[in-house]
Amino acid sequence: MPASKLVRPDIEFRDSYLEALAEYHAEGAYDYIDYSRVRADFAEFVKQLRSDRFAFHRPFQDWVEPVPETVLWLIKDGIYIGTVKIRHRLNWHLEKWGGHLNFIIRPSMRGGGFGKKILQKAMPVANYLGIDKALLTVAPGNRPAIRIIEFCGGVFEDEPPETERFPARRRYWLDCT
Numbered sequence: 285m286p287a288s289k290l291v292r293p294d295i296e297f298r299d300s301y302l303e304a305l306a307e308y309h310a311e312g313a314y315d316y317i318d319y320s321r322v323r324a325d326f327a328e329f330v331k332q333l334r335s336d337r338f339a340f341h342r343p344f345q346d347w348v349e350p351v352p353e354t355v356l357w358l359i360k361d362g363i364y365i366g367t368v369k370i371r372h373r374l375n376w377h378l379e380k381w382g383g384h385l386n387f388i389i390r391p392s393m394r395g396g397g398f399g400k401k402i403l404q405k406a407m408p409v410a411n412y413l414g415i416d417k418a419l420l421t422v423a424p425g426n427r428p429a430i431r432i433i434e435f436c437g438g439v440f441e442d443e444p445p446e447t448e449r450f451p452a453r454r455r456y457w458l459d460c461t
């Protein structure tokens with residue numbers, strides 16, 4: 285059986301990505317991605333994702349300097365499994381909330397080890413993009429993500445408390461060299 289792999293977004297994965305997007309929306313994730321628009325012009329959606337343009341910084345989009353972001357999809361047996369975003373550098377917003385690496389596995393595929401796989405596979409790519417130490421930020425109650433980050437070697441930095449603007453986040457540094 286072929287192994288999972290990280291690839292650039294591609295129209296080849298349209299059907300399974302759209303299924304996954306519906307799953308994400310059902311749990312409240314990626315609500316800023318318009319399902320109808322993506323379905324109507326998947327090629328344009330993929331083109332945007334492949335442009336490495338910038339990380340999306342809700343709710344501070346207008347206040348934050350843009351940072352290039354490489355988006356990769358985890359694929360297995362030709363099916364979309366999850367997404368990892370690699371921000372090429374940090375800005376003040378990503379330092380507090382977001383970090384260099386952000387990953388998600390589609391809800392129907394969770395619990396099968398893909399969360400560990402996607403981060404492990406993203407680390408050398410991050411390093412290729414010039415990141416030696418990657419910052420990851422995670423909600424203190426997100427047990428699966430914390431396990432994954434610590435399993436991959438993440439070193440705990442701190443846990444800034446919730447503020448008016450930001451939710452609490454545990455911050456980790458991950459050696460990608």
Ligand SMILES: CC(C)(COP(=O)(O)OP(=O)(O)OC[C@H]1O[C@@H](n2cnc3c(N)ncnc32)[C@H](O)[C@@H]1OP(=O)(O)O)[C@@H](O)C(=O)NCCC(=O)NCCS
Pocket residue numbers: 386387388389390393394395396397398399400401420421422426427428429431432
């Ligand atoms: C976090 C996430 C990527 C995990 O994906 P996954 O495919 O389920 O992860 P894995 O199957 O590799 O499991 C990772 C670990 O979490 C553990 N885990 C799973 N569910 C858990 C739970 N409810 N409580 C505690 N640990 C849990 C697993 O046992 C596993 O640890 P182990 O192998 O040491 O036993 C997925 O839940 C997700 O996409 N969440 C939403 C986005 C998100 O939180 N991303 C992280 C941003 S930093």
